[in-house]
Each structure stands twice: as C-alpha cells, then as structure tokens.
Amino acid sequence: MKASAGGYARANDVPHALQLLALAGAAGRILAGGQSLVAAMNMRLSDGDMLVDITRIGALRGVTDTGDSLHIGALTRHAEVGTDPLIRTHAPLLTEAVHHIAHAAIRNRGTIGGALAHADPAAEFPACAVALGAVIHAEGPEGARQILAEDFFEGVFTTALAENEILTAISVPKADAAETQIMEEVARRGGDYALTGLCLVRRAAGHRVAVFSAGPAPVLARAAMAALDAGDIDGAVAALQAELDPPSDTQASAGYRRHIAGVLLRRAVERSGGQGA
Ligand SMILES: Cc1cc2nc3c(=O)[nH]c(=O)nc-3n(C[C@H](O)[C@H](O)[C@H](O)COP(=O)(O)OP(=O)(O)OC[C@H]3O[C@@H](n4cnc5c(N)ncnc54)[C@H](O)[C@@H]3O)c2cc1C
Structure with a gap:
C-alpha cells in the first residue's frame, strides 16, 4: 500500500514550523526521522497528513552541557545519542538504551524527539526520560514551556504535547559521581x-x-x-x-x-x- 499525504512543507526554523503547523490545523504532522510516521502512513493508519518537515532545523540537533544537565536537541538521532561522549559520561542510560532500539538503519534516521513525541509504550527513550527525571522542552504559539517527563507520557501514543506544539529538546540531569x-x-x-x-x-x-x-x-x-x-x-x-x-x-x-x-x-x-x- 502507498502512503497518502495531504501535503508537505519544509520548515526553516522553529517559528516557521509553528506557522506551518497552524496553517495545517488538525491535519498537521511533524516529520522528523519518519521511522514511525511514514510506516503508519504506508499502512494507512494515518491519512491525508500535512507533513511539516523539521529535519533541516539545525538548532534542534546536538548535545550541549549546560552545567547541571545535558540539553539534547529533538533531532539528535538515536545513533548519535549512542555515540555521544557527553551522554556516555553523564547519562549512560541513554547510551545503553540505543543498543536495544531497532536496527542500524532505523537508529540512523530515528530521532530522540520523535521517539518521545510518538510515545510508544514499548519504546526505550520515554522510560529513560522518566527514570532520569528528565524535562521535555516544547514550543508552541504561546511560547516555550517545560514538562517533567513523568507528567509528559499520558497513554498509548499520547503525550502532554498540544497539537500545535513542537518538542524541541530534552534536558537530562547529569549523573552524580557514584550514580549507576x-x-x-x-x-x-x-x-x-x-x-x-x-x-x-x-x-x-x-x-x-x-x-x-x-x-x-x-x-x-x-x-x-x-x-x-x-x-x-x-x-x-x-x-x-x-x-x-x-x-x-x-x-x-x-x-x-x-x-x-x-x-x-x-x-x-x-x-x-x-x-x-
Ligand atoms: C521496524 C522498526 C522497529 C523499531 N523498533 C524500535 C524499538 O525497539 N524501540 C524503540 O524505541 N523504537 C523503535 N522503533 C521506532 C523508532 O525508534 C522511531 O524512529 C521513533 O519512535 C520515532 O522517531 P522518528 O524521528 O522516526 O519520528 P517520526 O516517525 O518522524 O515521528 C513519529 C511521531 O512523532 C511526531 N514527532 C516527531 N518529532 C516531533 C517533534 N520534534 N515534536 C513533535 N512531534 C514530533 C510525528 O509527528 C509523529 O507523530 C522502531 C521502528 C521501526 C520502523
């Protein structure tokens, strides 16, 4: 079966992505790694979506040490999470998790933000976020907000993210000296x-x-x-x-x-x- 998208637009930055989402209304879908969304479209579980492609937004990619925590951009791919030295040192749970996620091809495209927003109950990253006491960063028309991971995941494929919001990053507290x-x-x-x-x-x-x-x-x-x-x-x-x-x-x-x-x-x-x- 072939996917049936209602349209496609590539966002240049987060404000542009939010504009495109607002224009698309209820049909708007963020396209990140596409590893879950495109599979759902191919199976016609999702139909007529207006895809808002965020993959070229450089500000959403990469890992930064912010002092007490690591800021991991939403577009950081699973494979990058698995090899990042800051994550290996300060949040090794995420490094270990990557070894359990799917296969190399999926890890090379799938993003941590996509995995968190998708909220598959069997996925590794959402549980890591809850166990680590991470904070999810979201941006929408009303501005930016932060949601504690344990309040973010509400049910099967359901999160606290509003339809018109983008998950921009996750902050993970750095492990203390004796932490396992x-x-x-x-x-x-x-x-x-x-x-x-x-x-x-x-x-x-x-x-x-x-x-x-x-x-x-x-x-x-x-x-x-x-x-x-x-x-x-x-x-x-x-x-x-x-x-x-x-x-x-x-x-x-x-x-x-x-x-x-x-x-x-x-x-x-x-x-x-x-x-x-
Ligand atoms: C065969 C197969 C096996 C897999 N096995 C595993 C596994 O063992 N463990 C595991 O955890 N995962 C697994 N996955 C899922 C994989 O990790 C996905 O890549 C991930 O769940 C979704 O990330 P993505 O970047 O591809 O998101 P997409 O597919 O692009 O998007 C998924 C959903 O999240 C939304 N979204 C994406 N990014 C954002 C954002 N920044 N803000 C708001 N909404 C957003 C999209 O609109 C869509 O609804 C598997 C996938 C496949 C195809």
Missing part, C-alpha cells in the same frame, strides 16, 4: 520492541525505577523505589509487581510481563552493585 544507570529488557530477538523492560537509576538522592512495555505509558514504580531505598530487594520486587497492570496480547500475557519485571529488577540491582548497595 542500568537498562534491562526482554525481547524475542535483538532489536525487537521489548516484551517488558526496566530502567534503574541509583543516585545519592535515592533509587528511580521506570518500567516500559508493561502499561499504556512508562510506569515510575514509586513503591519499588521506596523499598530499594530501604535496602529491601524482595519487598521492591513485590511492590513493583503490585504496581504494574500490564496488558495481555499476542506477544505476552500480563502475568508473564509482571513476572519478567521482577526478574529484570533483580538483574538491574545485581548489576548496580547488589542489594542495599
């Missing part, structure tokens, strides 16, 4: 979407755990985090499994996903230095 950041996931084959995955961040302020592919959006597992802070791994696993309400589908049952989440938490804690570390 770990991703564990189970997928049928390398590069497939995870059946269930988990991010663990252990920092001076406490543990953060985010689970993906176990609900409509990444789950910040607060009760499991509190149990880990108390050094109780068995309690953390039980709390985590109680906090999740995963779906059953053709890939895995809810019970399997809940079980795997517990296994992944134990593996992540082990890798981060063990119980009570």
Whole structure:
C-alpha cells in the first residue's frame, strides 16, 4: 500500500514550523526521522497528513552541557545519542538504551524527539526520560514551556504535547559521581520492541525505577523505589509487581510481563552493585 499525504512543507526554523503547523490545523504532522510516521502512513493508519518537515532545523540537533544537565536537541538521532561522549559520561542510560532500539538503519534516521513525541509504550527513550527525571522542552504559539517527563507520557501514543506544539529538546540531569544507570529488557530477538523492560537509576538522592512495555505509558514504580531505598530487594520486587497492570496480547500475557519485571529488577540491582548497595 502507498502512503497518502495531504501535503508537505519544509520548515526553516522553529517559528516557521509553528506557522506551518497552524496553517495545517488538525491535519498537521511533524516529520522528523519518519521511522514511525511514514510506516503508519504506508499502512494507512494515518491519512491525508500535512507533513511539516523539521529535519533541516539545525538548532534542534546536538548535545550541549549546560552545567547541571545535558540539553539534547529533538533531532539528535538515536545513533548519535549512542555515540555521544557527553551522554556516555553523564547519562549512560541513554547510551545503553540505543543498543536495544531497532536496527542500524532505523537508529540512523530515528530521532530522540520523535521517539518521545510518538510515545510508544514499548519504546526505550520515554522510560529513560522518566527514570532520569528528565524535562521535555516544547514550543508552541504561546511560547516555550517545560514538562517533567513523568507528567509528559499520558497513554498509548499520547503525550502532554498540544497539537500545535513542537518538542524541541530534552534536558537530562547529569549523573552524580557514584550514580549507576542500568537498562534491562526482554525481547524475542535483538532489536525487537521489548516484551517488558526496566530502567534503574541509583543516585545519592535515592533509587528511580521506570518500567516500559508493561502499561499504556512508562510506569515510575514509586513503591519499588521506596523499598530499594530501604535496602529491601524482595519487598521492591513485590511492590513493583503490585504496581504494574500490564496488558495481555499476542506477544505476552500480563502475568508473564509482571513476572519478567521482577526478574529484570533483580538483574538491574545485581548489576548496580547488589542489594542495599
Ligand atoms: C521496524 C522498526 C522497529 C523499531 N523498533 C524500535 C524499538 O525497539 N524501540 C524503540 O524505541 N523504537 C523503535 N522503533 C521506532 C523508532 O525508534 C522511531 O524512529 C521513533 O519512535 C520515532 O522517531 P522518528 O524521528 O522516526 O519520528 P517520526 O516517525 O518522524 O515521528 C513519529 C511521531 O512523532 C511526531 N514527532 C516527531 N518529532 C516531533 C517533534 N520534534 N515534536 C513533535 N512531534 C514530533 C510525528 O509527528 C509523529 O507523530 C522502531 C521502528 C521501526 C520502523
């Protein structure tokens, strides 16, 4: 089947992209890496879209050290995230995540902003953003605003972003000196979407755990985090499994996903230095 776009325009900068989006109204769609959008168009899940191509907006690309955090432009590609030295040093969870995302061709085109805006419940970057306590930057006709990642992902393919807004960047706090950041996931084959995955961040302020592919959006597992802070791994696993309400589908049952989440938490804690570390 062929895609059916209603039109195409290339934006020169963010204000121009916002103008084009306003002109397109409800049919407006930002085109970034195209790895999810074009696939949806080809399957006619999306039809008559007015594509606003932002790929030439240089200001949306690249990684900057802003002192306490890293500012990662929306158009920074998965492959660039995976090799960037600032990210490797200060937010290694993102570096590790890239190894789990799809295949080289997709990683060479897909963008971090596209992955966050698309909000696939099985995607790695949204869960990383929640686990790291990242901030999403958006720009719209009313100006710029910032949204905490844990408030950004609202459901399956649904975010706090308004129809006329563009996700411009993500800010990620830099890891403290003794911080560990770990991703564990189970997928049928390398590069497939995870059946269930988990991010663990252990920092001076406490543990953060985010689970993906176990609900409509990444789950910040607060009760499991509190149990880990108390050094109780068995309690953390039980709390985590109680906090999740995963779906059953053709890939895995809810019970399997809940079980795997517990296994992944134990593996992540082990890798981060063990119980009570
Ligand atoms: C075969 C295959 C396997 C994949 N496997 C994985 C996987 O294992 N893990 C994973 O995480 N992902 C996976 N993906 C998805 C891939 O990571 C996509 O690249 C990503 O989800 C979307 O990024 P993109 O830049 O291609 O966005 P696009 O496809 O261009 O856009 C996706 C959606 O986000 C919107 N959008 C894009 N950028 C912005 C922005 N800056 N502001 C506002 N809205 C925006 C678009 O309008 C569209 O609705 C896979 C994709 C394919 C085709």
